[in-house]
Amino acid sequence: MIVEKKTIRRYEVLNAVEKPFLKFGQFRKSRESIGLSVQRCCFNCNHKFKDDDDVYLVMLKGTLNKLFCKECNDKALNDFNKEYMNNIFTIAYSREEANEIGHFIMSKGYEGVQNDSYRYCDEEILFALSANSKHNIDHIYVGVCGCQMIVAKTKRLLRRKGLKYIEKKRVFYNLLKQY
Ligand SMILES: [Zn+2]
Secondary structure: OOOOOOOOOOOOOOEEOOOOEEEEHHHHHHHOOOOOOOOOOOOOOOOOOOOEEEEEEEEEEEEEEEEEOHHHHHHHHHHHHHOOOEEEEEOOHHHHHHHHHHHHHHOOOOOOOOOOOOHHHHHHHHHHHHHHHOOOOOOOOEEEEEOOEEEEOHHHHHHHHOOOOOOHHHHHHHHHHOO
Protein backbone atom coordinates (compact mmCIF):
# COMPACT_ATOMS: atom_id res chain seq x y z
CA MET A 1 0.00 0.00 0.00
CA ILE A 2 1.16 3.51 -0.78
CA VAL A 3 -0.04 6.45 1.23
CA GLU A 4 0.20 9.74 -0.58
CA LYS A 5 -0.06 13.05 1.21
CA LYS A 6 0.26 16.49 -0.22
CA THR A 7 1.33 19.52 1.73
CA ILE A 8 -0.09 22.90 0.88
CA ARG A 9 2.19 25.85 1.33
CA ARG A 10 0.97 29.43 1.21
CA TYR A 11 3.15 32.36 0.32
CA GLU A 12 2.13 35.96 0.68
CA VAL A 13 3.09 38.27 -2.19
CA LEU A 14 5.21 41.06 -0.76
CA ASN A 15 5.82 42.94 -3.97
CA ALA A 16 4.85 42.77 -7.61
CA VAL A 17 5.77 45.15 -10.43
CA GLU A 18 4.20 46.08 -13.75
CA LYS A 19 7.33 45.64 -15.81
CA PRO A 20 8.32 42.18 -17.01
CA PHE A 21 11.62 40.91 -15.67
CA LEU A 22 12.87 39.32 -18.91
CA LYS A 23 11.80 37.08 -21.76
CA PHE A 24 11.88 33.53 -20.48
CA GLY A 25 14.45 32.57 -23.14
CA GLN A 26 16.87 35.29 -21.97
CA PHE A 27 16.42 34.23 -18.37
CA ARG A 28 16.92 30.54 -19.20
CA LYS A 29 20.05 31.11 -21.29
CA SER A 30 21.72 33.37 -18.75
CA ARG A 31 21.07 30.90 -15.92
CA GLU A 32 22.16 27.88 -18.00
CA SER A 33 25.33 29.62 -19.15
CA ILE A 34 26.53 29.77 -15.56
CA GLY A 35 25.21 26.34 -14.62
CA LEU A 36 22.29 27.47 -12.46
CA SER A 37 18.91 25.77 -12.20
CA VAL A 38 16.01 27.29 -14.12
CA GLN A 39 12.43 27.78 -12.91
CA ARG A 40 10.52 26.61 -15.99
CA CYS A 41 6.90 27.09 -14.90
CA CYS A 42 4.88 29.90 -13.37
CA PHE A 43 5.20 29.55 -9.58
CA ASN A 44 1.48 30.16 -9.15
CA CYS A 45 -0.35 28.37 -11.98
CA ASN A 46 2.40 26.05 -13.28
CA HIS A 47 2.04 27.34 -16.84
CA LYS A 48 5.11 26.12 -18.70
CA PHE A 49 7.08 29.10 -20.01
CA LYS A 50 8.00 29.38 -23.68
CA ASP A 51 11.15 31.23 -24.71
CA ASP A 52 9.34 34.36 -25.87
CA ASP A 53 7.00 34.58 -22.86
CA ASP A 54 7.46 37.61 -20.61
CA VAL A 55 8.23 36.48 -17.09
CA TYR A 56 7.66 38.57 -13.97
CA LEU A 57 9.68 38.54 -10.79
CA VAL A 58 7.53 38.42 -7.65
CA MET A 59 8.75 38.78 -4.09
CA LEU A 60 7.17 36.28 -1.71
CA LYS A 61 7.25 35.84 2.04
CA GLY A 62 8.92 32.62 3.12
CA THR A 63 10.71 31.74 -0.11
CA LEU A 64 13.01 33.22 -2.71
CA ASN A 65 11.79 35.54 -5.46
CA LYS A 66 9.86 33.55 -8.06
CA LEU A 67 8.75 33.94 -11.66
CA PHE A 68 5.10 34.47 -12.52
CA CYS A 69 3.36 34.47 -15.90
CA LYS A 70 1.65 37.68 -17.03
CA GLU A 71 -1.80 36.56 -15.94
CA CYS A 72 -0.73 35.64 -12.42
CA ASN A 73 1.40 38.76 -12.13
CA ASP A 74 -1.64 40.88 -13.06
CA LYS A 75 -3.64 39.21 -10.28
CA ALA A 76 -0.84 39.68 -7.77
CA LEU A 77 -0.42 43.31 -8.80
CA ASN A 78 -4.13 43.98 -8.54
CA ASP A 79 -4.38 42.50 -5.03
CA PHE A 80 -1.24 44.24 -3.97
CA ASN A 81 -2.51 47.58 -5.24
CA LYS A 82 -5.91 47.13 -3.60
CA GLU A 83 -4.27 46.66 -0.27
CA TYR A 84 -2.28 49.84 -0.59
CA MET A 85 -4.50 52.16 -2.58
CA ASN A 86 -5.90 53.92 0.49
CA ASN A 87 -2.48 54.50 1.97
CA ILE A 88 -0.25 56.01 -0.65
CA PHE A 89 1.51 59.28 -1.33
CA THR A 90 3.46 60.96 -4.08
CA ILE A 91 5.76 63.93 -4.57
CA ALA A 92 4.93 67.50 -5.66
CA TYR A 93 7.36 70.26 -6.58
CA SER A 94 5.05 73.28 -6.60
CA ARG A 95 1.81 74.64 -5.21
CA GLU A 96 0.14 74.09 -8.60
CA GLU A 97 1.29 70.51 -8.82
CA ALA A 98 0.30 69.75 -5.22
CA ASN A 99 -3.12 71.31 -5.77
CA GLU A 100 -3.65 69.37 -8.96
CA ILE A 101 -3.00 66.17 -7.01
CA GLY A 102 -5.18 67.42 -4.15
CA HIS A 103 -8.12 68.22 -6.40
CA PHE A 104 -7.79 64.84 -8.06
CA ILE A 105 -7.82 63.12 -4.66
CA MET A 106 -10.95 64.98 -3.56
CA SER A 107 -12.67 64.38 -6.90
CA LYS A 108 -12.30 60.66 -6.12
CA GLY A 109 -14.38 61.03 -2.97
CA TYR A 110 -11.69 61.38 -0.33
CA GLU A 111 -12.05 63.98 2.41
CA GLY A 112 -9.82 67.00 2.64
CA VAL A 113 -7.13 67.39 5.29
CA GLN A 114 -9.63 68.81 7.80
CA ASN A 115 -13.07 68.52 6.29
CA ASP A 116 -14.70 68.70 2.91
CA SER A 117 -13.45 72.19 2.15
CA TYR A 118 -10.47 72.37 -0.17
CA ARG A 119 -9.31 75.64 1.39
CA TYR A 120 -7.48 73.83 4.22
CA CYS A 121 -5.70 71.57 1.76
CA ASP A 122 -4.33 74.56 -0.10
CA GLU A 123 -3.25 76.14 3.21
CA GLU A 124 -1.46 72.97 4.29
CA ILE A 125 0.27 72.76 0.92
CA LEU A 126 1.46 76.36 1.15
CA PHE A 127 2.60 75.87 4.73
CA ALA A 128 4.56 72.71 3.93
CA LEU A 129 6.16 74.23 0.82
CA SER A 130 7.27 77.39 2.59
CA ALA A 131 8.56 75.46 5.64
CA ASN A 132 10.59 73.21 3.32
CA SER A 133 11.90 76.08 1.18
CA LYS A 134 13.56 77.48 4.32
CA HIS A 135 15.62 74.29 4.34
CA ASN A 136 16.21 74.43 0.58
CA ILE A 137 13.87 71.53 -0.03
CA ASP A 138 11.93 72.03 -3.23
CA HIS A 139 9.18 69.46 -2.77
CA ILE A 140 6.47 68.16 -0.45
CA TYR A 141 4.38 64.99 -0.31
CA VAL A 142 0.66 64.64 -0.96
CA GLY A 143 -1.36 61.48 -0.53
CA VAL A 144 -4.23 59.67 1.12
CA CYS A 145 -4.39 58.02 4.52
CA GLY A 146 -7.57 55.96 4.80
CA CYS A 147 -10.37 58.15 3.48
CA GLN A 148 -8.53 61.44 3.97
CA MET A 149 -6.06 63.54 2.02
CA ILE A 150 -2.72 64.13 3.71
CA VAL A 151 0.05 66.69 3.13
CA ALA A 152 3.55 66.27 4.57
CA LYS A 153 6.95 67.95 4.50
CA THR A 154 8.91 64.72 4.71
CA LYS A 155 8.47 61.05 3.89
CA ARG A 156 9.33 60.00 7.42
CA LEU A 157 5.97 60.67 9.05
CA LEU A 158 4.06 59.11 6.17
CA ARG A 159 6.21 55.99 6.23
CA ARG A 160 5.66 55.71 9.97
CA LYS A 161 1.91 55.70 9.33
CA GLY A 162 2.44 52.78 6.95
CA LEU A 163 1.87 54.73 3.74
CA LYS A 164 3.55 53.60 0.56
CA TYR A 165 5.47 56.04 -1.62
CA ILE A 166 4.46 56.01 -5.30
CA GLU A 167 6.94 58.04 -7.27
CA LYS A 168 5.15 58.08 -10.62
CA LYS A 169 2.08 60.29 -10.67
CA ARG A 170 0.38 58.19 -13.35
CA VAL A 171 0.63 55.10 -11.14
CA PHE A 172 -0.56 57.10 -8.13
CA TYR A 173 -3.61 58.33 -10.06
CA ASN A 174 -4.38 54.84 -11.32
CA LEU A 175 -4.33 53.42 -7.81
CA LEU A 176 -6.71 56.12 -6.60
CA LYS A 177 -9.08 55.43 -9.46
CA GLN A 178 -9.85 52.01 -8.01
CA TYR A 179 -11.32 53.50 -4.82
ZN1 LIG B 1 0.74 31.81 -13.84
